[in-house]
Each structure stands twice: as C-alpha cells, then as structure tokens.
Amino acid sequence: MKAIENKIKEIAARLLQSGEVNIFLAWEKGDYEYQSKPYFARSVDEVDKIVFDQYCIHNLSNSLLKFRDSSDKIGLVVKGCDSRGIVRLLQDNQIERSRLYIVGVACPGMKDPLLAMKNNSGLFKPETEPEVAAKCQTCRYPNPVIYDELLGDEQTPRPQDTRYAQVDAIEQMTADERYKFFEDTLSKCIRCYACRQACVACNCRLCIFDEMRPQWVGRETSLSDNMMYHLVRASHMAGRCIECGECERVCPVNIPLMLINRKLIKDVDKFFGPYDAGIKYEEGSKPPLSLYQENDPDNFI
Amino acid sequence: MKSLMEYIGIEPERYQTAWISGAEGIKFKETMENLVSDITRLGPNRKLRDMR
Amino acid sequence: MKILKKNQIEEALNRMADQAEVFVPLQRETQTGFYPWKSYDNTTDTLVLDELNVSLPPKQVVFPQTDKMYSFKQNGVEIDIDKIYEAIEPQVVFGIRACDLQGIACLDLVFLTKGYEDNFYKARRDNLTIVAQACYKPGKACFCSSMGVDPVHPQADVIISDLGDEGYAWEDKTEKGQALTEKIANLLEEKEAKLPEPQDFTLKVEYDGVAEKLKEMFEHPIWEQLSEPCQTCGICTYLCPTCHCFDIQVKTWGDEGYRFRCYDSCMYEEYTREAGGGNPRGKVSERFRNRFLHKLEFFQERYGTPLCTGCGRCIIACPTGISIIKLIEKVKEADTGA
C-alpha cells in the first residue's frame, strides 16, 4: 500500500504542478492511527500529507458534488466501489468527465475507521474488528470501472454467496415478523440524514426531505415518519445504488440500511436485469427506472 | 414499490396499480370492486400509522 | 461513606422507578444511550455503568428529540388549543457523566435565562433528579477538563463513584438527592472507603483565549479549509449533549393536530433558508463556521461558558474525521495578521 501511496503522491504532484487539476482529492491521516480522512490538496506542497492505507474507506466520489457548480479540474483517487460512484455522477449529469482525472486503485478491501473509533471510544462494548469492513465483505467490483490511470494489482471479487443472505432471510419471514423487524430497526433512527449526505446517488439539488412546499415527509422521530423517510429514500435509490455501503457505515445508530438497498438491487436485477448500477459509463445511458420499455414488468411499481 | 412494501411487512394487496383507459368503465369497476374486497378481507391497517 | 453494592443496583433502580421514570445507560443491541429502566429487557440490554459513557447523549431526558407542545381542533374558522403538554412526572437520570451534566447546565442557560423561561423545558427540569457518576478514567476522545469540567465533582443531586468490587460510593448533595437516599436507605451500607485517584487525560487542549481570538477570525480562510471534508450531516449536532437548536412543526389530520418541536441541525442547508429563497448560510463553510463559532465563541460571549463540554462524541462519530480539538489547535496556530 505504501507503494500505491507514493505513486498517488507522485501523480498528485504531477497534476497539480502542471495545472492539469487544481484540486486533488485523497486522504490524510486523522488523529488516531486507525483513522484516515478525506483530504483536498490544492498545491504541490500539500501533497506530502496524502496517505493511502487500509483506513481509506470513504467514497470520495461523493465529495465531487461540492464542485458541481465550479469549473475546477479535479483529480481524485477511487477504489472499485467509488469508481461506480463516478459513473453514477456522470450518468446523472452532475459533473463532466473532462473535468476529472481519475486515479483508480484496485482495492484489497478496507477497514472501517468509524468502527475502530467506536471500539476505542468507551461508548460501546468493543466488537471484534473483521479482517475487512462489513461493506467490503461481499465486494464485487474491487477493481475500478472507470479511470485514467490504474494502480495496484488486480483483485479478485469476493464470493457472492452471502450477498443476499440477509435479504433472503427477511423474505422468508411472515408479513408481521417483517414489519416487526423494520419497526424495531427504523425506530432507532435519529434522522440525522448522514446516510443521505454520505450517498453519492443522493445528488438532488433540493432533496425531497428538505422540500417544504409541500412537506412530503414529517420531521418527527416517530415510527411513521422514520419509515416514510427510509422507504422513500430507498425507492429513490432503486437501480441507482452503487453498493458502496457508505450509508450503513456512517449511521450513528447502526441501522442496517443495505438490507433495504440490497432488496431493491435484487428486485431491479430480477425485473429489469441482469443489471448492476454504475459499472459502465456510456454517454446518454440511463438506469432502468429512468427508462420506459413496453415490456417493463408491472409488479415493481 | 409493491415489492418493497411487501418486504417491510405491508400486505401487498394494500397497494395495487392497474392501467385503465378512460374508455374502460367496466375494467375500472371490476378493479375497484376487487380492491375493496381485498381490503375488507385484510381489515384495518395497523401498520405505518401515526402515533397520535 | 454510604456504599451501594453492585448486586443491589437493580433493586435500587426498581425502587427509584417506583414513582419516577428512571433513565439509565444501556447498551441496547448495537446502540448505547439512556433508556427508561422500565423498558429494560435482559435479552437485548446491558446496563453499562462500568463503561465510560454512552453514545446517545442524555439531553433527551429534559429536551426530547420530538416534543409535543400543544394540540388543537378546528371547527370552520374557529380554532381551539385544547391541550398543552407539559411533562410533570418525576424523572431520574442515573449514571450521567460530568460532561453530559455540563451539557444540561448549558441547556439550562438557554432555556431558562435571558428573558424567557421555556415552560416545557422547565417542567421537565424541575422534576428531574440527577444521579451522576464520577469519572476517574478518561477515554481516548475525552477532553472535558480542557473545557472547564471537573469529571469527578459533577454538580448533581447524588454522586456515585465506582469503587470496584466494593460497590458504588453514594453521596447525596441536595434535598432531591436525600429524598432518593431515603428510598433506598436500607440498601446502603455505611463503610470506610477511599475514592479512586483520577487519571490523567490523554487529550488536552488550551481553550483559554480561543473565544477572543475567534472574534478576529470570522473571515479567515481556515473555515473553507477545515470544512472541506464535512458532508453536512447532522451526526455531530444530534449526538452533542449541548446542541439544542430546534424546529417547530405541525402535524395535522382532518380537523385536528398538534404542534411539536424537534431537533434541527445548523449543518442543514434548510435550517436558515428563508421563505423568499435567500439563505445567509447557504455554503457549507458558512454553516460549519457558525457551528464552531457558536460552540467556542458566541455562546461564551453570551453565557460565559463554551457550548462544548469535551465529551468527544462528535470526534468519534464524524464520518469524515473532523475533530473539534484539531480545530481549536488550528485556530490557535492561525495567523490573524494581528
């Protein structure tokens, strides 16, 4: 990883020096050895702080949204999942490809700094830290799908047998059991909207939940408003979620959000598929739910 | 949508869509009658309600 | 010194819960927070008095996230406010730490001073008894001592101190505390005991002079820089024991409804957006700046204390690793041209 880090620094310095980009998005070390954090380098002398280690889990494609109204040229480092985020943004017309210089890194799987922070915080009973973060355990695209330069050795996708295991388990329950499960899970939500903010597919300029005329979803932390929030958000993700798992990772109350997203991924794949969101960018291509075809199945609606 | 509602434990019959043209009066009638009978069979919805 | 044996804790809580809602620190499945003792379920919950603190702050005991204020009924053009919800049931918060208690002290300043007393807050506050646990072992993200909080001498009705196998030392400090002592009197043993030695903090920062310096830094480039990774989610504000910004909203069905207030977050774009479309804090850096200035400068100016108690929750939970300690250090280093 150190070799990749050095290579990233080299590229960043080269791009910033030549003026090919004016911002380079990568990571720097946080306050603890188990914490890395997004870092925006703007000049060659800032490049030194860049790191690339096993805690660089954040999806930097989300940070591109901060620049959608600027004319900055941006270099950034993406792992496999993050690169799908870029395809998402390109497909959604949020940023122009020509403004990006994409450094792809074939990703061996990351560790979650938030879990490490929590384990060391004294605010939770420590959990055993898995070899790779939860979100990486069923990774299918460790290798970037879009890049200008590729670093690292090609990685093999992880086994998929457990990808839908939890979704399947829930589908096996009775309607009342399922409702009880989601009632328990979603009543924990504190409506901090971290899941939305961490999501690259949540790129609407005016989010439906911030819309006040009319107010579509109430702001109470009551079960009905919470459920409404999560169901509406999930529906907006259908066919668009790139499975980077950031929403679930950042949730401060540990709501298994990917359980809902994966269900929709599974359905979209079944009804419209085979389909994987954000694996290939073709100009003008749209996710399946943004298109109408006569043979579209009715039961998804 | 239907599938998602089912997933979180709402009976799928509570949400139905049908494509009915303005000229298809009979189909509209049948659809509505079926819907009403489905809902009557299910009884009042206790899920997703406000806690007042 | 009065001692409460550890195996008597549950009995003590049961007795307190007899006439009051008692909030205790629990790990409930994967989450930790203050939950009503009545809702304790040993299949999912563990009492975590022996842990450092819990993730969700206890501010909801006096200031719930969603707080119904009053209900109304309409009849044509007539409207009738028919019920005002004031919580007058006694409550006990058990095992709160000094940082979070300071959080409640900050909320007291906001809700009970400067011209208006908030009746909804006051009702809960007047009926609250606080049992605080002295903190002898600071955690990795703790820095309350830097923010002027004494972790072993919280200003509570009762202070308990963990003496290990001996049990908890129980010291009542106020009348409300004595009332609680009476309730569990026969569970307490009188015994000689020595309180533990407080351990040193690993995280420290010099806050002195920061508020003054920030006055000169409103337009400093530091805000743009430090806010870059910020995703403007509300985690830091919702987990903060002092953040108290709220929104007032209404829920209506048919001819009736109620108005409630709920937590709001200064990190949201919607927070200061005006009906006409303008927004004085539309940019991320402006909102980020306002949050930290409010904590470290504005509140200090207005109420004489910072709006940060050093609990460390925001440092732990920030998805992008933003740290208020780092920020204070950066402010101190910053060149203001003065």
Added chain:
Amino acid sequence: MPNCNCEKPLVPCTVEVIDIVDETPDIKSFYVKNENGVPFDIKPGQCAMVSHIPVGEGMFSCTWQEENEYLQFAIKRTGLLTDELHTIEVGQKLGVRGPYGNGFPVDECKGQDMLFIAGGIGLAPLRSFIKYCFKHREDYGKIQILYGSRSSADLCFKEELFDLWPKIKDTEVFVTIDNAEEGWDGHVGFVPSYLEEINPNPAGKIAVTCGPPIMIKFVIKALEKMGYSDEQVITTLEMRMKCGIGKCGRCNIGSEFICLDGPVFNLAQLKKLPPEW
C-alpha cells in the same frame, strides 16, 4: 394590558381576523383582535409570531397597533404559510404570540428629524414607526419618507403615500419604482440612487431603513457617503425564525439573536457583529 406570553412563550393565543385589505397583488394587510382588543401591547418595530395554527407560524413585524383595537400585519405572499394566509377570509381565527424583539428607539429619536428609507415589503415595519411619529407629531422634527418598489402595482399603502402623509406638516414623501412604466410620472430608479439624488442633510437626523438585504447594504453605503454617523443609521433585520425567544438557534448573527436582541440595530451595533447580515 393583557400579555399572553409570559408563562408559556411558545403557545399562541387566538385572535380573530376582522379585516383583510389587498395592498398590492402579493401583499395583504391582516387586522386581528381578540376580546380585549389586542392580545398584547406591541411597540413600533417589534414583531409577533403569527400562526395559521394547522399550517405553520411565521415571524412578522407588526405594521401598526391601534391601541386596544387591533394589530395590523402586512404580509407578502412568499412561502407555505403566507400562501395559506392569503386564502383566508374575515372571521378566521389565527394564533399570535409576542411581542418579540426590541422595537425602534422611539424615545431616543425624539426631537430629531427623521428619514425613513424603505423598499418593497420593508415599508411594513417602518410604517409602525412612521405612524407613531405622526401620532406624536410634536415630538419629532421634519419627516422624510423615501419608498421604492419594483413597479407601481407593488407599492404598499398607496393612499397614505400619495394622499395622507404628504399633507402632514413638515413631511416629504419620495416614491420611486425600479423600471419605467406607462402612466407613471414619478421617479424611476433604485432606492439608493434616488437617496443620493435627494441627498438629505445628516444634521440632526436619524435615518431608518428596511428592505431587501441588498438594498439595505447600498442605502447604508450611500448614507455613510453623505456623512451619517453609525449612530444615526438604524435598520431592522430579518432572518428565518422559529421560536422568537432566542432559544431555537437559527437567527443568530454572532452572539446576538435577531428575534430577541434585534431586530432593530443601529449601524454602530451592526459593525460589532460578524458581517453576516
């Protein structure tokens, strides 16, 4: 005087709408009262939270209080609440709570000449002060009123502007609209530039201004250029508010809350605050 808000400051008392007057195509005046006449005593420049209870609440500057009779609010249609308010009819019950804020320094201004500069709906708060001056005409010197809006249709309180106020002793009224239009023979141009044309002498004068933020900024610049001191310039600010009592957080500028410590500030006070207004 009844004051409904001392005990439960966030709970409104109900009032009845006794009259609604169209001021412009998107501004209406609402006259409200309860069985005591007014629910509370409100000073010029102070605000009240007006709520259409099932819809929402909004902070509005009181346009005029006729003692023991009614409160008047001139409200522009801009958002969810104001849209609803514009559909109600006389007889509707609304909620009000207040009074909030400091209000204009009506006593400190006594003996001075007054210059009022308003744009658009910004005349609504100033009108309470203007009318107060007229009511206590002997206490104030010369009164000049400069008012502008986008078009002639958007001018509020036309009867007062054109018929009533100019007839009052020692009073001048200047009106301008942003763009020329047919049938308008008055002044055309933005308020700040008209102000510079009029060039009112600062001696013994207090200038009070309210309008869109951008107008306020340019008016202040113009006044400074003309030699007005920071103490001679007063403005009333606006920000989104929810509680009105300095608790909910959003209307702060620095450590001051507009709802509680404002909305009225003089320029000397404003300059001590972060430049966020």
